Amino acid sequence: METGTLPAPTSPDLVVGLVGCGIMGRGIAQIAVLSGARVRLHDGREGAAVAAREELLATFAKLADKGKLDAGAAQQAGERLVACGSLEDLADCHVVVEAIVENLDAKKALFGALEGIVSADAILATNTSSLPVTAIAAGLKRPGRVAGFHFFNPVPLMKIVEAIGGFLTEPAVVDYLLALGKHWGHTAVRAKDTPGFIVNHAGRGYGTEGLRLLAEGVASVPALDNILRDTAGFRLGPCELLDLTGLDVSHPVMESIYHQYYEEPRFRPQVHTRQMLTAGALGKKVGHGFYRYGADGKKENVAEAAQPTARATSVWLSQERPELAERIAVLIAAAGIPQESGERPSESALCIVTPLGEDATTCCVRENLDARRTVGVEALFDVSRRRVVMTTPATDAQTLAMACGLFGATGTPVSVIRDSAGLVSQRVVAHIVNIACEIAQQGIAEPQDIDRAVTLGLGYPLGPLAWGDQLGPQTVLAILKNLELQTGDSRYRPSPWLQRRALLGLSLHHKEI
Template sequence: MKKVQKIGVVGAGTMGRGIIQLFAQAGHEVYCFDAWDGAVAKAMDFVTGLIERGVEKGRQSREQADELIGRIHPCDQLNDLADCDVVIEAIIEEIGAKRSLFKQLEAVLRSDAIIASNTSSLVVADIAAECANPERVAGLHFFNPVPLMKVAEIIAAVRTSTATVDALKALIDGAGHRAVIAADQPGFLVNHAGRGLYTEGLRIIEDQCASVQDVDTLMREAAGFKMGPFELLDLTGLDVSGKVMESIYEQFQQEPRFRPSSLVAPRIAAGLFGRKSGEGWYRYENNVRKDAPRIAAPALHAGIKVWIDGGADDHDSLVALAQQGGAKVCDAPDDAELILIQPWGWDVSSYCAQNDLDARIAVAVDPLPGLDKHRTLMISPITSSIARDAAHALLAQGGDVTIVNDSPGFVTQRILATIVNIAANIAQRGIASVEDIEDSVRIGLGYPAGPLSIGEKIGGERILMILDAMQAQTGDMRYRPSLWLSRRVTLGVSLLTPESSRV
């Protein structure tokens, strides 16, 4: 196919406007059509307003702005797109409407023009099902706001040609975005990979292991994420995210890894959508979130006898903290009033039972973040308030502390292990390359690193250990390890290692 010069955009809503701006800024002639009266004019006003603000702020000259505006062409009818090289559909997310539009576009466009859908959840092959030339149809999924979210998914449907994918990749690369290629599978790549944060966060709340605010705090301050799962759900809107969770679960034939939470439907029914409704998982006043105050650390109890598990990752640092707080470090757990442990994947109850320790005085410290970050303490159902408060006081020296109830894998371990496991399964299924998985999640979801890189930093063996322990304690198949993960751990190679060959 010849180099793409002219781009058509059908749909002048939020996503359509962003796509228009992106490609006009990249030097393309952009033609915009919308079936709703006045929609194109509103889109032109919106995009022109953004360009004018760029002039006011000195980001571009008057001449550059006029040239940019001159590349955007409002259209009165679909036939005005006839000379476009690529047409991108950004209309309502409804299969019938998209199929009908694609048939109309086929009748208007040249035979070598590409038709792409900005769908976020529909099967691209289904959209192209009634097209005479499905090889030129692909998904081209952008993220909002389009000019700022520097990644776009190219969805290769069953009949999409390599030439179509290559042309779209060159187009996206030329616009300064990272083009990632994904198979036509539920959730494509970014929404698929993002399931772990939401579904496991919700499962933790179901299990009464921690509060919503505590889960978000730990994912930010201990795991290094920009936002926790419930902050994100409030931002995106639970009514929208809830439908995506249900859709991906059903499209994957009720795969346990994507099982949605029963907590969601009642909240949607109650109108607790998030920021846009003034209340979601949090309450908002004037769009400012209202958080509960953190629990202050108790006073240090000097002289308390503490035994620290010799297998603890932070054994020496925990000993130093105990001594700094005036505690007496014991040589045997039977002599202690407080036992500190650091399990991977196990809850306090199970770990104590396995190691013949007294759960009444046991408190676990999450080893995953390290003691230089926000610290998580975990208690068993029978841990005494004396042991709990003593551990809180000791660990609060020089750091913030959150206390959670018994949970296989604390909070950070179980969420991160789930994220890594889902990404490993995406790679195993050949839905996307390792490089595209990594970049799409890092850019599109804003994670501190790609999911397989997160697993690599923690250690593949430890991720596998966490998953095995969670599955053993819960009996839930959602935690079964991906073959991609287990094979690389068995072989002692990086989780980022690609397959040596493909069938």
């Protein structure tokens, strides 16, 4: 298909049709019309297009009142925005974007109808978040002009859009949408037509691994969220995020991507959220989920279980991983507790190990330590805002009290978890990095685009490949190998993209010739 007959994405002659006037459709219409396009709104619901136009006009007026939009520009945008009563009114559109219900049959029927209305060179774009673009286009007379154009809610604020080419999509169509998305003020990234595309695919690692930790009884809900916020730097913990999104939205997506990838273990959902969904504990929207919410929508604070504290007489610190031990030695010195220097601990010492992808039990047995007096601690991630203490099954109460006293001596919160291969942040972040590496390996998107899409679409502190580089590909590989060895779960098998770059000392952004 040739797109040269279409007006340039920057042209004021460009006419964009928007079918579906819900929150996503209105958001797309807003950025399109404010960027200079003429926009036609249509919705199958009686009066919905007119109501959407009125709401957008009110939005433009508010932006003008706040000085965020010139009053003249607001008026001109309103003049370019037209509510249409029928699909036939979209006949002069150069690009039609659908944002209707997430149902394959409905989308196919819409595009089938549009084919007989719009010109032969018009582009048909779907804002689907989970359905295959290829399946939507299949059966059309001109499937090459159908592509994905996936925005995120709220569209004006989430400055990322995925342009997705299906199996039959002409490359020029995706190129045009990339330029259009950029003109509309968004970072536009190219993606292959695969389940979840880039962002929803890459995002599978956070929630599913967090839920796996809950299923194993490693941490409580507040501890899990606190650890991942304070040590790894996520804006919300996985349970907070699932409550915000709503399990009626997030759990079906988890199941859908898992099944679309033919039960790929990396994306395996957990039973707990299916039970919560069945029980109607959807999250913030209904007032209860992982947490409870007041009438004002604010989350009720749930504190982690209080731990007794005691002062250790001395501390013995494993030197198996000197670079990790050095970080913990600073905390021991700050607490004013003597650190033993012998190869073996004294009979009364608090013993500390710093696991990397392993559990405290394995470290304890390998070094022939007394498990009753041993704890593991998180040393790979930030320890300035929170310390994480991991017990072995044999750790006694006095040892735990001494560990909590040591790491909380300067007033920093301490979270206590049960023994787990990889603690919490190591498991979750390594899993996220590994999935991103597999996205790169499969050629779904360019490495730099993966990071751009994830940071803008999910708000992670770093793009997953950049995060892997910061930790060190060899370190991430070691965590995953130890996780796979200790759990026997193939969900942790390292991506070839990661393995080869770690072995060669290359960046995870490095592309082959």
